[in-house]
Amino acid sequence: MISMCQVAVMYVPLLWVLRVTDGMPDPSQRDVLILQEALRQTGGRVALLAAEQKLDADLRQLKQDEMSGAQFPPAMHFFKAKPLIHKSSIFQVLKKMPKGAALHIHSSALVSVDWLVQNVTYRPNCYICFTWDNSIRFLFSNSRPFPQLNCFYWQLLETLRATMEDPEEFDDSLIRHLTLFTEDPEGDYPSQDIVWQRFEQAFNKAAGLITHAPVLKDYFYQGLTELHLDNIMYLELRSGLSQTYELDGTVHDKSFYVKMFQEVTENFKADHPDFLGARIIYSVNRALSLSDVKAAVKGAIQLQKDFPDVVAGFDLVGREDSGNSLWNFREALSLPAELGVTLPYFFHAGETDEEGTKTDQNVLDALLFNTTRIGHGYALVHHPVAKELSRTRNVALELCPISNQVLKLVSDLRNHPAAVLMSEGHPMVISSDDPSLFGTTGLSYDFYEAFVGIGGLKANLGTLKELAVNSISYSSLPADLKNVAYAMWQKKWDAFISDHS
Known part of the structure; x- marks a missing residue:
């Protein structure tokens, strides 16, 4: 089995007792402190092979060049930065890099608007x-x-x-x-x-196109195609399982949606043997009533029972600041335990900058309800207890940089709070949230913003490698399929390094 520790890793004691002195500090102590900080950051313990070290050095030089340029893309709004990113040599490398899995994408924004x-x-x-x-x-x-x-x-x-x-x-x-x-x-x-x-209106505008049954089938296949072209091998798609319809007005139930998704995924895998598969996280809007969410949780339990290989779990989506808090739905979210069944949760939590509000407590409540991952978690750094719990429980943050910027949580991505989390090596994956609405496909743009902007010069090839492996480690895949995924990804990674050596 390949895991995060299977890539060669160097460990040193993380505790260092400083010798207090009024004079010149011992330079060796300073070196050790710098080393300890470097080891804590995301990818800091990934030992790179010779060919990887060469690419790492090239990337560092390219990053220094971009940082010294007149216009630095991560400091700009993505809509203005996109043409510059296209010209970036780093972006060209990231497009070819095997990125593992996309774990946070919404179904209505999966496929390019073009x-x-x-x-x-x-x-x-x-x-x-x-x-x-x-x-x-x-x-x-x-x-x-x-x-x-x-x-x-x-x-x-x-x-x-x-x-x-x-x-x-x-x-x-x-x-x-x-x-x-x-x-x-x-x-x-x-x-x-x-x-x-405007964001929510865009979903309403596209709904009639996407939910037409013949279109939806092609839509899923096109979505998987766009991910595959961006060197992604697995998808976990958040979806409300919208009612699909026919030309004569016939409306299908949620099972029809899941069966179609399953069928398209299997067909795509047959056409692309290097693609591992896709699963659904059933999601409903947090603006719903308690009774509606209770019904949705019960529906999710049944769907997971009927489609155990397709339905990964449940989430509440929509704008946190204007929607109900997770705690408001505690009766609904407690139903699986009361019924003696397991329903994994993948909660959006902390997608807010309104510190101290009920919304701001969602990161704590998500952990209380044993969320498998935390969607966005922009506010997590303001909750030391939640941050510690998510680290000790190995609950990964789903970081979506472009979404956070476009939806006005942060303007300059160098100031994104995830920079702190990356410096601490917090469990994390990179995803794209609603790529079609932002004019992106796949994950390369978000990897660029995370690697160049949020990570800064500290982020290196080891960072990229760990983030890619994380996407498999923190997926909902069972252990046997994770082993298959690790092996598939490693083969792709080796070829990627060979092509750049």
Whole structure:
């Protein structure tokens, strides 16, 4: 079995008693202190082989060059930094690096918006409605849909495009509707309330496209394809298991959704033997009532029983600052234990900068309910007890740098609190949260921001290696499949190092 300790690791005592002196400190003591700090950071105990050391030295030089440049991408809003990141030699290396698993991605933002617009909206029977509040909705139907709330008039997209002088500009406008991208993010999103409003609207706009059953099947396959192209071999997808529908209006239940996901995953694995698989974390919005969450927890228990290899567990999603706290749902979250069953939790917790509020306590409550991982955990550094508990229990943080920046928790990623956690070697994985809404695919962009911005010069190839292995170690995969995953990843890593030696 390959584990974090299987890569060669050097240990030294972490306790060092300083000799108090009024004069010049002993230089050897200083060296030991520097070494001890380096060993504590993420990847600090990963001993690199000769070929790895060469790539590490190259990356360090590239990072120093980028830090001394006139524009430093992690210090800029991602929408402005993205073109610079594309030109980065470090980013080109990260795209080729085997990154292991993506453990925090939401289903409605899995696939690039370009594919949705250029592929899905060109399919037959696709209708669009322009709402009174300058939003849009989509629906596939055999005939013109009946008027609905906010949607009084549906137009067939094929017919509408035929009247356009510039269909390409029209498609660009659809893309703008379905993402958060703007050339002036600071001006267009002056507050968290405004960016979150636009964020949630984007999900509503895309829902009618994604949940059409034939589209959903292709959507899953395209999502796995985009991850695979970014050298990712496994996915844990947070999904509300939305009701899928047919052209005649027939609506399917949640089991249909899970079966389709399972079928597509198996087909993708057959087509791509170096892809390990995918699982679902059933997620419902934290704005729901207690009775609704109770029903959802019971539904998650049944779905996991029916699909034990597909359904990994349960989560509550949505904006923490405006939603209910985890403690508010304590009766619902206690149901599995009362029923004598196990339902793993993967709670979003601490995605807030409002210190001292009920929301701020979610990181503690997530640990009280034995969460398997902590989604975001931006506030974790302000909770020393929760931080210690998550470390001793080996509960990993799911770090999503670009999401935290776009949703206005932090502007300069060098100031992200995860920098403290990385310096302490806190259990952590890197993920992308809602890549399509931010104009990304896969994990490379978030790895770049974590490696160059949050990690700074202290982050090295050992950091990247440990983070990749972490994504397997902290996944929900059973032990036997983790062993398979480690072996698959190691083979890819060796080839990656060979290509850069």
